[in-house]
Amino acid sequence: xxxxxxxVGMTGFGEYWDKSFKDLVVxxxxxxxxxxxxxxxxxxxxxxxxxxxxMFLSQEHxxxxxxxxxxxxxxxxxxxEGACASGGLALQSAYQSIKSGEYDIVVAAGAEKMTDVSTxxxxxxxxxxxxxxxxxxxxxxxxxxxxxxxxxxxxEYGTTEEQLAQVAVKNHxxxxxxxxxxxxxxxxxxxxxxxIPIADPLKLLDCSPITDGAAVVILAxxxxxxxxxxxxxxxxxxxxxTDTLALHDRESLCQxxxxxxxxxxAFMKADLKPKDIGFAEVHxxxxxxxxxxxxxxxxxxxxxxGVFTEKGETALDGSxxxxxxxxxxxxxxxxxxxxIAQAVECVTQLRGLAGERQVxxxxxxxxxxxxxxxxxxxxVTIYEGGA
Amino acid sequence: xxxxxxxVGMTGFGEYWDKSFKDLVVxxxxxxxxxxxxxxxxxxxxxxxxxxxxMFLSQEHxxxxxxxxxxxxxxxxxxxEGACASGGLALQSAYQSIKSGEYDIVVAAGAEKMTDVSTxxxxxxxxxxxxxxxxxxxxxxxxxxxxxxxxxxxxEYGTTEEQLAQVAVKNHxxxxxxxxxxxxxxxxxxxxxxxIPIADPLKLLDCSPITDGAAVVILAxxxxxxxxxxxxxxxxxxxxxTDTLALHDRESLCQxxxxxxxxxxAFMKADLKPKDIGFAEVHxxxxxxxxxxxxxxxxxxxxxxGVFTEKGETALDGSxxxxxxxxxxxxxxxxxxxxIAQAVECVTQLRGLAGERQVxxxxxxxxxxxxxxxxxxxxVTIYEGGA
Numbered sequence: 001x002x003x004x005x006x007x008v009g010m011t012g013f014g015e016y017w018d019k020s021f022k023d024l025v026v027x028x029x030x031x032x033x034x035x036x037x038x039x040x041x042x043x044x045x046x047x048x049x050x051x052x053x054x055m056f057l058s059q060e061h062x063x064x065x066x067x068x069x070x071x072x073x074x075x076x077x078x079x080x081e082g083a084c085a086s087g088g089l090a091l092q093s094a095y096q097s098i099k100s101g102e103y104d105i106v107v108a109a110g111a112e113k114m115t116d117v118s119t120x121x122x123x124x125x126x127x128x129x130x131x132x133x134x135x136x137x138x139x140x141x142x143x144x145x146x147x148x149x150x151x152x153x154x155x156e157y158g159t160t161e162e163q164l165a166q167v168a169v170k171n172h173x174x175x176x177x178x179x180x181x182x183x184x185x186x187x188x189x190x191x192x193x194x195x196i197p198i199a200d201p202l203k204l205l206d207c208s209p210i211t212d213g214a215a216v217v218i219l220a221x222x223x224x225x226x227x228x229x230x231x232x233x234x235x236x237x238x239x240x241x242t243d244t245l246a247l248h249d250r251e252s253l254c255q256x257x258x259x260x261x262x263x264x265x266a267f268m269k270a271d272l273k274p275k276d277i278g279f280a281e282v283h284x285x286x287x288x289x290x291x292x293x294x295x296x297x298x299x300x301x302x303x304x305x306g307v308f309t310e311k312g313e314t315a316l317d318g319s320x321x322x323x324x325x326x327x328x329x330x331x332x333x334x335x336x337x338x339x340i341a342q343a344v345e346c347v348t349q350l351r352g353l354a355g356e357r358q359v360x361x362x363x364x365x366x367x368x369x370x371x372x373x374x375x376x377x378x379x380v381t382i383y384e385g386g387a
Numbered sequence: 388x389x390x391x392x393x394x395v396g397m398t399g400f401g402e403y404w405d406k407s408f409k410d411l412v413v414x415x416x417x418x419x420x421x422x423x424x425x426x427x428x429x430x431x432x433x434x435x436x437x438x439x440x441x442m443f444l445s446q447e448h449x450x451x452x453x454x455x456x457x458x459x460x461x462x463x464x465x466x467x468e469g470a471c472a473s474g475g476l477a478l479q480s481a482y483q484s485i486k487s488g489e490y491d492i493v494v495a496a497g498a499e500k501m502t503d504v505s506t507x508x509x510x511x512x513x514x515x516x517x518x519x520x521x522x523x524x525x526x527x528x529x530x531x532x533x534x535x536x537x538x539x540x541x542x543e544y545g546t547t548e549e550q551l552a553q554v555a556v557k558n559h560x561x562x563x564x565x566x567x568x569x570x571x572x573x574x575x576x577x578x579x580x581x582x583i584p585i586a587d588p589l590k591l592l593d594c595s596p597i598t599d600g601a602a603v604v605i606l607a608x609x610x611x612x613x614x615x616x617x618x619x620x621x622x623x624x625x626x627x628x629t630d631t632l633a634l635h636d637r638e639s640l641c642q643x644x645x646x647x648x649x650x651x652x653a654f655m656k657a658d659l660k661p662k663d664i665g666f667a668e669v670h671x672x673x674x675x676x677x678x679x680x681x682x683x684x685x686x687x688x689x690x691x692x693g694v695f696t697e698k699g700e701t702a703l704d705g706s707x708x709x710x711x712x713x714x715x716x717x718x719x720x721x722x723x724x725x726x727i728a729q730a731v732e733c734v735t736q737l738r739g740l741a742g743e744r745q746v747x748x749x750x751x752x753x754x755x756x757x758x759x760x761x762x763x764x765x766x767v768t769i770y771e772g773g774a
Contacts, residue, residue, distance in 0.1 A: 020520070053515075054441040058523065060515035061470040064629040064763035068636075074648060076627040077764070078476045079468040083448040089465045093480055100486035128440075128447035133407070136445065240463040242451040249455075261461060376451035377464070 004225030007036025087339025088370030088379030175326020278363020350385025391612030394423025474726025475766030562713020665750020737772025
């Protein structure tokens with residue numbers, strides 16, 4: 001059975017001190033329901049991705065909470081978590097629930113409210129995505145883990161700080177064109193290189209920010225998609241994979257094996273190759289993450305992600321535009337919402353509605369790549385438009 | 388497609404100060420893999436139910452963690468959460484993932500390590516299952532919420548404290564026969580009534596304990612189930628539903644609408660009626676919860692759960708044995724593990740391997756009922772043995 005996306009909606013991403021988790025979910029959900037041109041009662045179930053509402057808000061049980069506050073109490077609702085890949089996994093669970101024949105129309109939501117705690121507390125909460133006993137407990141933070149990966153990438157492949165900076169520059173250029181982005185401003189390589197050091201070699205402008213936000217997509221089975229949607233986007237395939245939680249257990253510090261595995265499966269199930277993909281939203285929580293992502297997904301050879309970026313291949317007018325939305329770096333990274341926001345961007349592009357940041361030549365296929373922690377979870381999705 | 392259960396395993400439930408979350412998961416997982424007589428490499432994916440490893444252990448991302456520590460890093464792994472119904476929802480997601488055709492053999496795990504924090508901190512963590520803004524923030528705890536439900540049930544239907552105590556007495560009698568139970572001892576009505584008050588009318592022995600534990604079941608598609616299992620148990624149907632998170636938003640304080648809805652759907656999908664069910668594991672986090680459960684599931688009329696219990700209908704030799712395992716009350720309640728432990732008991736009974744607590748006359752159908760929070764999530768599953 002084919003599964004389509006019939007509606008999308010998201011809040012602006014940013015710091016919303018005047019809005020609650022619930023407010024954000026309701027805003028994104030209402031937009032998606034309106035976009036799908038359905039009524040709430042048409043929805044059979046919901047899956048909500050959220051990384052750690054417990055540590056951010058002392059609120060668990062957000063599956064039922066989402067259903068309740070969008071006025072759908074009664075429907076099956078499940079929270080799905082895989083650290084920063086929570087949104088991607090919620091999308092996958094929603095997809096599987098429709099493919100199983102149990103439901104016809106399903107909401108996949110993602111939401112995180114990160115600014116109700118201090119930056120220090122947020123850092124501790126996010127460290128819950130790493131191996132608590134072997135990593136977080138000893139004081140390592142996420143910038144620290146990605147810095148280790150970056151250092152190893154530089155040693156093994158000669159990747160430079162300038163190349164990493166190019167990721168940020170490109171993503172801010174795209175994000176400046178995205179009305180939903182947290183940072184709608186461009187930055188230069190010089191600004192990135194001169195921004196304050198966070199964890200060597202990563203500087204402030206190599207890092208994605210702390211963000212509030214929510215995103216929702218509505219999925220339907222083939223029959224309902226064809227009936228309800230004039231311009232449907234199809235989920236051609238979706239695959240996830242895992243790796244060891246702790247970095248030190250991996251064969252390589254600077255290759256993301258789970259992403260490579262999930263990508264390979266997604267391509268196989270869709271019977272497609274990297275060259276068939278017209279654009280990709282990848283998980284650039286740090287600039288090095290995007291470099292490793294384009295390698296893992298096969299858009300370039302392993303070790304060449306830095307050069308690939310520097311050459312402009314991933315720019316909006318490059319051979320494979322990456323993070324047309326601005327990515328996590330510029331659009332913002334409300335962790336549990338990110339995977340769903342990636343789906344929103346892919347649908348927007350495939351509908352041809354991305355405005356100034358629209359990729360050229362109406363590509364038929366787009367891809368999203370959502371990662372949890374330092375790469376222990378990865379979800380790769382291939383979307384098809386205009387079919 | 389029919390989905391079967393080919394293996395089950397669980398740890399003893401109790402206070403394990405010498406074991407970690409990981410230790411518990413590995414123990415239960417190894418037992419289930421051995422019971423299914425398969426190799427780890429036969430497993431296609433895992434779903435792990437856990438309520439709040441974030442607030443208990445500062446550890447999120449436990450889907451990937453479970454896969455990693457049982458030696459299966461690489462497979463898709465997803466954490467599923469719905470407060471104390473996390474295990475039931477993990478079972479449902481695992482079921483749907485097989486029914487979708489995406490996977491053949493899938494692990495559904497449940498685990499919680501609750502004794503690494505103080506009882507006060509555990510109470511705060513558990514309160515994350517209620518509506519933080521409208522309930523927990525104002526100081527209400529779970530015993531408090533269920534006490535409100537109990538008071539209303541007593542006012543509306545004349546339910547007595549003695550009838551509530553009978554639930555505890557019966558479940559301790561069953562639990563005393565279960566080698567995995569936290570409290571393997573019987574209690575009397577007098578002991579329950581004289582135990583210290585927690586939240587009027589609930590006393591200590593009306594409440595389930597704080598528990599560490601893990602449980603795992605292995606599901607397979609029809610073909611693999613028939614090939615691998617000599618004595619398979621089938622998931623005849625599984626359904627979940629939600630209600631408002633906050634008690635004050637509900638039509639009735641003492642009826643669990645989500646459970647009634649999920650039960651109705653599960654019966655409808657299985658084309659069965661309450662009288663067809665041979666035994667049931669229900670979510671007795673407090674004695675009043677079991678009274679409301681037997682009403683919601685249609686084993687007796689609404690309002691008659693207390694009398695039904697008093698008459699012995701739910702005893703091991705009654706018309707519908709309820710909580711043959713000892714239930715949450717005596718077996719223990721490691722919140723995220725409970726829904727899976729219920730499945731383990733149902734499979735054990737349908738295989739005829741429950742020893743001294745075996746229900747008589749080899750029933751064909753069993754049921755589990757797993758609830759999140761004060762009832763905002765409910766999952767009802769019907770199992771079929773010997774088919």
